[in-house]
Amino acid sequence: MFAPTFRLRQALPVSVAEFRESLAAIWLPRLGVQRPRLGLAVSGGADSMALATLCADLSEELGEEEDETDIFTAFIVDHQLRKGSTDEARTVQENLLNLGIDAEILQMQWPREINTQSLTNLETQARKLRFRLLGRACRDHGIESLLVAHHSDDQAETVMMRLIEGYRGMGLRGMKPRNEIPECFGVHGVHQSHAEWLTNENPLHPEEQHAVAIERLGIQVLRPLLPFNKERLTATCLASGTRWVEDETNKDPTLTARNALRHIFHNHRVPTAISKPALLQLAQRVTDKVHRREAEVNDLLSKLDGVLDIRSGELAIRYPRVFWPPAERQSPFKPESPFKRDFFNEEEGKIIAAMLLRRLTNLVTPRETLDLSQLKTAVRYLFPRLYIDDDTLDPTEETPHSFTAGGALFELLQAPGDYFPYYTWNLSRAPYPRDEFPTLRVPPLPGFRDEDDIGFEQSHPNTEQPFELFDGRFWLRVYNPSNRHLIIRPFRPTDLKPFRNSLEGLMKERFEALRVDSAKSKARFTLPAIAAPNDDGSDYVIAMPTFGVKINSGEAASEWEDLKWNVRYKKMDMSCLVRDSWEDYPEAIRRREEEEMEKERERAWEAADEDIPFVDMEVGEGHNQR
Secondary structure, eight states, X not given: OOEEOOOOSOOOOOOHHHHHHHHHHHOOOOTTBSSOOEEEEOOSSHHHHHHHHHHHHHHHHHHHHHSOOOOEEEEEEEOOOSTTHHHHHHHHHHHHHHHTOEEEEEEOOOOTTOOTTTOTTHHHHHHHHHHHHHHHHHHHTTOOEEEOOOOHHHHHHHHHHHHHTTOOGGGGSOOOSEEEOSSOTTOTTTSSOOOGGGBSOOTTSOOOOSBOEXXXXXXXXXXXXXXXXXXXXXXXXXXXXXXXOOOGGGGOTTTOHHHHHHHHHHHEEOOGGGSHHHHHHHXXXXXXXXXXXXXXXXXXXXXXXXXXXTTTTEEEEEEESSOSSOOSSOOTTOTTOTTOOTTOOHHHHHHHHHHHHHHHHTTTOOOSOOOGGGGHHXXXXXXXXXXXXXXXXXXXXXXXXXXXXXXXXXXXXXXOOSSOOEEEEEEEEOOOOTTOOOOEEEOOOTTOXXXXXXXXXXXXXXXXXXXXXXXXXXXXXXXXXXXXXXXXXEOOGGGHHHHHHTOOHHHHHHHHHHHXXXXXXGGGGGSEEEEEEOTTSOEEEEEXXXXXXXXXXXTTGGGGTTOEEEEEEOOOSSOOEEEOBTTOSOHHHHHHHHHHHHHHHHHHHHHHHHHOTTSOHHHHHHHHTO
């Protein structure tokens, strides 16, 4: 039995200075954002209303200092799960307006086929829909960071829940003070991507693309209340006279496991080992260890040679034979292992190697997340020195020339030899399983106009064609000038000959050069292709957007002359050398392109002279002497 607990000390409210310091520690306005603004996720309870109170007080201070009074906007999600939820949301909105915080109610629309009364994973589904609502609302209001009211009691409960569920190691670090918004994978302008009206870019008068761009920004979630407990947040509301509403379902210990845990913590004295302070200390120790590992990974990345070709999604890496683990000192106890250090922890080394490979694999995989367990095979093959003393492995087994792990294809290009002490690997998206190909439909663009009326980089809430995520790697926006639906699908081996035959001149030379130089491996058959339908139900490729190539020969070429697109590679969490240009091909082709462009200019001048008969001969002669 747990002993009852009694709280005799009165908690102090959180001061504005404390809140400002906590917020400043996790939030800095992002580079390129025109006017930084913050969103608040407010349920109406004491925690979120304390957050709103502190934001209102901070806004007053900032208004006096910088003449900024509308930094914060609150969002209230009406889950539509219980009677009276809409009226309650309006009450919360009124309470926020009384604090001077602009507030908007977001009504959750459940799919008709879902019966919320019988849904077994209701909390999971509600969480996904809630974050998608909040993410889109932030995007549409020009907000790049969302504040939530998680506090230290929530953190302790989260760690305890993870212990109960069997989490170990890095899974016990708890909630991060700052991370990317969850549950929004594939939502442009929200998940690891940006909408131009948030930045200094001009979407109405952009320049034509000459290379694949790289996505950036995305909505982030901030938790500035993690240093404070619930008692202090309640005291903050009481001291400010802030009103809040109580959700009775949160008090029912039989409803959810978290409610039961919260009931035990609140009404009983638990053993010291699982008390809230002990759980928070555990989370901090795990976080500190993760930070040390990440620092080691960053150091290794700085010593590794890597080139990412975002036109094909291929990553080439090179590292020396003695790269990880480092060989600083021999072990006197294991003379048969000349590359091992006596103080090196093999298991820790494998974790760091897996973290390193996760950072690299994330650059090419279509998956949203990668568990370290998915990369055990890759660690074994890329860093064999970590397994020198593993008696369970066959010492005569050779490293395979290719294998897949974490949704990526690893290809060994060169192994260390007597005169070349480096490993060279190529990483790309793993080949698609049979009959499992991603596709996107591209509807006709209503009222299609010419290039002067439609910007290449136009992206606005009123734009008909949004960016869509293809295969978890490429953000694509296609302007379809026809009256038919197009599709975006992977390029196939059977597409190669007919597509090549539909190209001529420099467009064909560009395609051939990039096909050989950029997409050297099987990655060429994972690249997005824009295809148009045939009358018999089949289709034919009309463009390779990541190569900047579209058909320009044959009967169909004129129909797709006005086809345009934008392409961006997914956001990267590390820096490396990037190849992105559509004009990055051999010098001989570049010279021929310049010569052809010069001839085209000559023909244009001659045509202009012929079309304007009243041009003075002297002007015409001077014209030709340029």
